[in-house]
Amino acid sequence: MRRIEILKNPKYGDYSDNITIRAHHLLCIQGFQGKGYSDEFIKNMNYLIKILNKKAFIVKVIDEPDPICSYCPHLKENVCFESDNSEKRIKLMDNMTMQILGLECGHTYPYHEIVDKIIKNISSSQLSEICGYCRWRNFCLLYSKLK
Ligand code: SF4
Secondary structure (H helix, E strand, C coil): CCCCCCCCCCCCCCCCCEEEEEHHHHHHHHHCCCCCCCHHHHHHHHHHHHHHCCCCCEEEEECCCCCCHHHCCCEECCEECCCCCHHHHHHHHHHHHHHHHCCCCCCEEEHHHHHHHHHHHCCHHHHHHHHCCCCCHHHCHHHHHHC
């Protein structure tokens, strides 16, 4: 099992300047409005967004569980069990996101460059295609901005 770079920490305080994020979560971060799978998940997501907006982070983009997943109740033995076949389905979302944004799996980018790419490159139809039937769609800021 691949070790997740940032382990669970009840203090929500140990993110370094480099962070690993699975590609479709880069979109979730833009659309997050405080809804999520558990209190711990929401607290971690709020904390992560706060620090991403404060410091110049370098992001390694991947297509597997990340530090956001590590606070999610659906992650078991480093695999997403949110629904049937979810890890496979979510990998597909990650890969579509990378393709549309012109990102390479395993490569690193300044976070602000990724945000620019999202603003410039993602259309409403592409977002619908990537996110499919995501249960959080009606709560997503990015989705409501683009539709
Ligand atoms: S549902 Fe799956 S992909 Fe989403 S945060 Fe949880 S473990 Fe990660």
